[in-house]
Amino acid sequence: MATRTSDANPAAVRQRQAQRGLTRLLIRDMRGLRRVIIPSRLEATVPVWIDAVHALVEQYGGASSALSADYYEAERIAAQAPGAFSVPVAEPPPDEKVENSLRWATKDLWPRDPEDPATTEAQRQPMGVRLEQAEKKAEAVAQKLVVDQGRDTVQEAVRRDRQATAWARSAALGACSFCKLLATRGAVYKQDTADFQAHDGCHCGVVPVFKGQRFELSDHAREWERLYREFAAPHSGDQLRRFRLALAEHGHLPAR
Numbered sequence: 001m002a003t004r005t006s007d008a009n010p011a012a013v014r015q016r017q018a019q020r021g022l023t024r025l026l027i028r029d030m031r032g033l034r035r036v037i038i039p040s041r042l043e044a045t046v047p048v049w050i051d052a053v054h055a056l057v058e059q060y061g062g063a064s065s066a067l068s069a070d071y072y073e074a075e076r077i078a079a080q081a082p083g084a085f086s087v088p089v090a091e092p093p094p095d096e097k098v099e100n101s102l103r104w105a106t107k108d109l110w111p112r113d114p115e116d117p118a119t120t121e122a123q124r125q126p127m128g129v130r131l132e133q134a135e136k137k138a139e140a141v142a143q144k145l146v147v148d149q150g151r152d153t154v155q156e157a158v159r160r161d162r163q164a165t166a167w168a169r170s171a172a173l174g175a176c177s178f179c180k181l182l183a184t185r186g187a188v189y190k191q192d193t194a195d196f197q198a199h200d201g202c203h204c205g206v207v208p209v210f211k212g213q214r215f216e217l218s219d220h221a222r223e224w225e226r227l228y229r230e231f232a233a234p235h236s237g238d239q240l241r242r243f244r245l246a247l248a249e250h251g252h253l254p255a256r
């Protein structure tokens, strides 16, 4: 018997919430590391902080993959897909990638000459503000590094599993207009080679679709799709902005 799935099936929503929960714990732990950075000793303390955050990214990234593998297996069973399949768990991102991201997040902490025209507005701010900004950026990049591991796990499983045909994007009601737009595309077939596009701080999930399974857009994604078609699609070059406006005007309050 054919089963159904959607971008908002209960398991997909639970999976997204579980990943969000991981993000919350990651950020709580990162805030606990705040005091590691001592403004008068940046050179000695920023690298220590980077190492500590890196360890958190590793720990939570592993949890994100493991949860995603469990989710995939449960979805596979629910779809009555035959045969056994063991989910390959995504590798953690290369050390260099994590370190570069965290260095990027903290780059405005370093002292600059305020007279130098190359000094940006962000670099002119008092240290407290710069620390705050660095923290915010670091949280967003770390969140993506962690949750990407879970998303990669599901995507890679779809790619390798002969019983999987496609994946879809599951976006929360509070997701941004970019993510909502991508969610309206529904099932993206694995031979399309499209990659999952995620931004820093994105909480979207990947929903696997299996052979013989029917994919249907959720009611809210169908409504986003209608708004896009009606208010944005005809305006080539200005579609995302129009879509954002249409969402806001129709009470879909995008986060941005």
Ligand SMILES: [Zn+2]
Pocket: 171, 175, 176, 179, 198, 199, 202, 203, 204
């Ligand atoms: Zn998103």
